[in-house]
Amino acid sequence: MIRFAMTFCVALAASAANAAIDIQQVTSPGGIEAWLVEDHNIPFTALEIRVRGGAALDEPGKRGATNLMMATLEEGAGDLDAQAFQTAREDLAAGFGFDAGDDMVSISAQMLTDNRDEAVALLRDAIVNPRFDQSAIDRVRQQVLSNIASDAKSPGDIASAAFDKAAFGDHPYGSPLSGTVESVTALTRDDIVTAHDNALVRDRVYVGVVGDITPADLGPLLDDLLGDLPESGPALPPEVEDMLDGGTTVIPFDTPQSVALFGQPGLRRDDPDYMAAYVLNEILGGAGFESRLMNEVREKRGLTYGVSTFLVPKFHADLWMGQVASSNATVAEAIEVIRAEWARIARDGVTQEELDKIKTYLTGAYPLRFDGNAEIASILVGMQVIDLPPEYVENRNEMLAAVTLDDVNRLAATLLQPDRLHFVVVGEPEGLAAAN
Incomplete structure (x- = not known):
């Protein structure tokens, strides 16, 4: 998949530092909604599109279909085969990106103002009228199969797949979104077309736009680009039942260093305590x-050289996870220390000094995220996906500052569950036996 390297660091970065980004909410004549930040300093526009559903919509027995479909979108569209499509895109100096995640599919586009109409028309064909030539499907399928084979030799990917299976079972989250060798090999063109019809639908679209375009021009562009998508798709998958326990899964693998992935149940992104959880995670393992x-x-x-933790708020499940790598001789001790610290912070909480220090860091680092059109467009669309208001950009640091020591320590005592912290270890760990 193409990743357009051009990034313009514009005046918006300075505006973000002063919490002065002007987010306009635009609705097209056809009813498609988008958030827009205008910047006419450079003749360039970035679009970020998300469609809720993602690889979780793969039909039974068709795991990997959405991933393969998204990777094939730029392999020919309309009257253009794969090579002609790439030539047309390069001639327009446009950048397109297509990706699949568990909960969403993503479309990125960057284009110059002078070529905007032509670039939108080309992107529209890729989204609405892809060719899905059999030769292109087979070529991309081989790339996916190569990646699956590589993942099977990667301790980190092995640990991730095993952890997901332990956490999510038979839910789509419980298996790699790229599929298996068997499932991907068996996918037909009809399966790819079905995945396209299921994943790219209008009523689950979110759009963020930044750059040299006005609301009057953006509305018709949205209808041209997305108006011919199906109105709706299949039902989203159900919530995942809580399956994690406090066990340890050891997967033998010939390597001098073991990799461990660990986690417990987390917190929904819309929970009132999420900001406190974010702060607590940074103190525990995120900073x-x-x-x-x-x-x-x-x-x-x-x-270890590094250990980290992170919140994972999916649409249908929530985890609090971490990762560490250590030599086979020391990984058992590393895990023991992690468990002990997990329990200590749950029991004793954090200090005011720790809280003040991390809040200073997080408030200072936030404006640095707004360092280019594409990055800001991605932030805009991400905010919509998790139902944050436009004012969040201005109010976020105030919300962070309002988090108190009582908030963080109350959450540490209730949310951190050392008895349910599950470890998946891939390697040849000494002195570590699987509890499951």
């Missing part, structure tokens, strides 16, 4: 060398 786990596992004991 690099300043985190508790980095201090305990690396700095004090030298058991």
Whole structure:
């Protein structure tokens, strides 16, 4: 898939630092909604499109269909075969990207103002009228199969697949979205067409736009680009039942260093305590060398080069996860230290000094995210997906500042569950037996 490298660092970055981004909510004549930030300093526009559903909509026995479909969108559209499509895109100096995730499919586009109409027409064909030539499907299928074979030799990917299976079982989240060798090999062109019809639908579209375009021009563009998509798609999958326990899964793998992925149930993104959870995670394992786990596992004991934690709020399940790598001789000790720190912070909480330090870091780092048109467009569409209001850009640091020590420690005591922290370890760990 093409990744357009051009990034314009514009005046919006400075505006973000001053919380002064002007987000306009635009509705096209056909009813498609988008968020727009105008910037006419450079004749360039970035679009980020998300459609809710994603690879979780793969039909039974067709795992990998959505992933393969999205990877084939740019392999010919309308009257243009794969080579002609790429030539046309290059002639327009446009950049397109297509991707599939568990919960969404993503479409990215960057284009110059002078070529905008032609670039939109080309992108529209890829989205609405892809060719799905058998030769293109087979070529991309081989790329996917190569990636699957590579993942099967990667300790990190092996751990991820095993953890997902333990956490989500038979739900679509429980298997890799790229599919298996068997499922991808068996996919037909009809399966790809069905995946297209299921994944790309109007009533689940979110759009963020930044750059040299006005609301008056954006409305018709949205209808031209997306108006001919099916109105709706199949039902979304159900919520995932909570399946994690406090066990350990050991997967033997010939490597001098074991990789461990660990996690427990998390918190929904729309929970009122999510900001406090975000702060707590940064203190526990998200803030690099300043985190508790980095201090305990690396700095004090030298058991790893790095350990981190992160919140994973999916649409149908929520996790609090982390990862660490350590030599086979020391990974058991690293896991013991992580479990102990998980329990200690749940029992004793954090200090006011820790809270003040991490809040200063997070408020200062936030404006740095707004460093280019494509990046800002991605932020805009991400906010819509999780139902944040436009004012969040201005109010986010105030919300962060309002998080109190009582908020964080109350959440630590209720949400952190060391007894349910499950580890998946891939390697040849010494002195570590599987609890499951």
